[in-house]
Amino acid sequence: MKKGILYIVSGPSGAGKSTLIKKALKTVDGFTFSVSYTTRERRPGEIDGVDYFFVDEDKFMELKEKDEFLEYAKVHGYYYGTSKTFIHEKLEQGYNIVLDVDVQGSLNIKTSIQEENPVLIFVLPPSYTELEKRLVGRGTESERDLAKRLEDSRWEVSKINEFNYVIVNRDVNESVNQLISIIIAEQLRVCRIENGLENRVDTFFKKEFER
Template structure:
């Protein structure tokens, strides 16, 4: 199962996904590549793979990205091989990408479950971005301008979670993952094997008593 989670910058998806991965077993996180510099506390290979613009462009030219986009002045991309390998191995995988990336993934893998994390208001989002203390005012202004366009695209997603309360939003996210896992299990071959046990030979003829 492939799950795509998107939100405006500051929408809280990173915090939610960190809590989600600690709460749900057998759910893997796809670490994106980016050309932006790391923020305080971010580690290479855990939060992002931080690469130079030249390296990113070289990877893109070689077709290594499932999706890539220019977001807030920096490039972001999802590694194609990692995603394909995890899915082929039968693992559930979650992507933390922007709305542009979500659209690209939807075009390539329409079966992916798409979830949008909506901030409760513009003012709350502004406060969250300012509270980070790591972004220049011009960067914050640009992220807010982009958010104005991003929130209008919520209809492109299967689910929308308003992140006005972290615990409630986390509970909703866990419920969605649990329900989607059950939906995906319906396509598994073992269900077909169960159905095959209900063949005509096992059914009693009219008037006969079923064998116990």
């Protein structure tokens, strides 16, 4: 069975990556969204088990000790982690997976499962000023959390060269189309279909010779 592709979408908090993923997955088929664990508080409108698994720090550490995470990191003062079992099982079953992960977590995954050839996509806001405006506008962070996320964004953006693609999120619809284009293009790469490529070539010439 052909293995699935792991897409990792990352970027600074407030870049709009979650919105792009949700809209893109309404268009493309055959995808599973991996829900991460976090110790941060749930924001208005977020649903436990859909946006994140919201757990306290004790529960998070219990899962960590059981080696349940493919990666985990403390970001903006809170812990985030990705389920190891879920990722490996779904990829083996042929599902394509999209992860919404912070930059630190993305780089950890890139290092830990290089053999899966994950696709790393960085969502970048048009400017630092626009990023600050978006974070303030959504009104979901305390002043302390807001300052921490803006401070962390400088380091996060400095890691952009570690990624395969970058989307500058100026317009949501345009950025969604770019994300969909990346998703489709990766599925058509020769290295992704090489297991069946020889048969396709043989079949192509066989039909030609039978004419």
